[in-house]
Amino acid sequence: MTQEPLPARLPLTDRTRHRRLREQGSLERADLEAILDAGFVCHLGVLVDGRPLVVPTVYGRDERWLYLHGSVASRSLAGETPVCVTVTHVDGLVLARSVFEHGVNYRSAMIHGTARKVTDPEEKLEGLRRLTEHSAPGQWSYARRPSRKELAATTLLALCLEEASVKIRTGAPDDGDGPDAALGLWAGVLPLTTVWGTPEPDPALPAGTAVPDHIARRAGTRHG
Amino acid sequence: MTQEPLPARLPLTDRTRHRRLREQGSLERADLEAILDAGFVCHLGVLVDGRPLVVPTVYGRDERWLYLHGSVASRSLAGETPVCVTVTHVDGLVLARSVFEHGVNYRSAMIHGTARKVTDPEEKLEGLRRLTEHSAPGQWSYARRPSRKELAATTLLALCLEEASVKIRTGAPDDGDGPDAALGLWAGVLPLTTVWGTPEPDPALPAGTAVPDHIARRAGTRHG
Known part of the structure; x- marks a missing residue:
């Protein structure tokens, strides 16, 4: 089913209209x-x-x-x-x-x-x-x-x-x-940062089971 | 107004009863x-x-x-x-x-x-x-x-x-x-950790305004 792409600008509705200034x-x-x-x-x-x-x-x-x-x-x-x-x-x-x-x-x-x-x-x-x-x-x-x-x-x-x-x-x-x-x-601002840690293997794994690269490479990277 | 303390065990109600196993x-x-x-x-x-x-x-x-x-x-x-x-x-x-x-x-x-x-x-x-x-x-x-x-x-x-x-x-x-x-x-598990960063001073602050200790000491500590 082909559909029109959604518009790049979000619609203003009663629910989405912003009411506060600070944000x-x-x-x-x-x-x-x-x-x-x-x-x-x-x-x-x-x-x-x-x-x-x-x-x-x-x-x-x-x-x-x-x-x-x-x-x-x-x-x-x-x-x-x-x-x-x-x-x-x-x-x-x-x-x-x-x-x-x-x-x-x-x-x-x-x-x-x-x-x-x-x-x-x-x-x-x-x-x-x-x-x-x-x-x-x-x-x-x-x-x-x-x-x-x-x-x-x-x-x-x-x-x-x-x-x-x-x-x-x-x-x-x-x-x-x-x-x-x-x-x-x-x-000022006290920043908060979330990071991915080191993969923790399931204790049930046979010793030496390698961490695949797509998981290992996230360690230490920022999330959020 | 003095009130009885809330009980140490949470009540089981229709809303709080757990229905899934994994958690x-x-x-x-x-x-x-x-x-x-x-x-x-x-x-x-x-x-x-x-x-x-x-x-x-x-x-x-x-x-x-x-x-x-x-x-x-x-x-x-x-x-x-x-x-x-x-x-x-x-x-x-x-x-x-x-x-x-x-x-x-x-x-x-x-x-x-x-x-x-x-x-x-x-x-x-x-x-x-x-x-x-x-x-x-x-x-x-x-x-x-x-x-x-x-x-x-x-x-x-x-x-x-x-x-x-x-x-x-x-x-x-x-x-x-x-x-x-x-x-x-x-x-296994790929852990996520959130940490407080280094305080970022408001650019409007006069130079040399010290970061108070109660703010400074949170830098690098874990949040969550």
Whole structure:
């Protein structure tokens, strides 16, 4: 099925219009995609008995769809369900002169829509490939792929990347040119960085099983 | 107001009962508190026009209450509102022999309840102190505290730490003793670690403004 590509600019809707000043809202699809590509765990919000439930889960994507591992939420997903998926990277603490101006440097994407369960076996396999390669590049070729039975036992959700809200805050605190600057206090950012560590072999492995290069080479690299 | 302390064991409810095997559910309040204390950004799920909205925000806590910065969600919080707050730490990728057994090592706490806006000025100030000290220990004494006007302009939410669900996954993949072990593939965990970096001074600071010790000493320490 051929579809029009999604527009490079994100749509302004009641849900995606930004209401606060401090953070920078972005309407660039490229920013949405960069935030999604920098992580692999999202927070999926669904309704259960009329109340919100927020569950962490893994995801992958293509140009149009976000694919989510949906087992945790599956009991609440009968048919098409309104969801909100949020991916957040925390880049640092913003330490201002005043408590009021304290904040967080972050990149966050919020996707609104209706999730569908993926039932077509071909799309499901491709979605799972995207999801696997998103968090663990190279593993789809290296590990044993899902059997028919495993595929059936997996709940995969798809959410269109159409309606999304992106917020990014970077840089110094906002009270550097206000009256609080005269307080003489230190102000700035305390950055947070996430890195991949050294692969830890399963104790059940036979001694000498080599770490494949696609895993080994991530050690020490930045994540997020 | 004196209240009974919350029980050391978390209650089993329809919402907190664990349904999946791979993760370990914990009913220990100490695990809940450790997960909350290891982070400072949560994902707050609320309902807006009958749909879920998941927003990242900062939090702090005391023995009974989780305090949340609620500005983003405030438009949807008229009176008491059902919410779900989730805090997740991602500790590593679980790389199994089969794609199906791939997963994530993580610690996650999900708190269910009804959020209230904090209106009592004394509780609000104390809640903000907890919230500030939670992410930036030492800043409540160092930075300028909120004025009456700033306090009024801040939305602080409180959520009782009564009903919560804790899930923790640690260790190696689960297919080390199954038929896939014979495939001879490497399997294990690729750990993720988050660390505080070197403080970045606000460019607006006068040259030579010293970084206070309570900030400087966090550089290089682990977060999460």
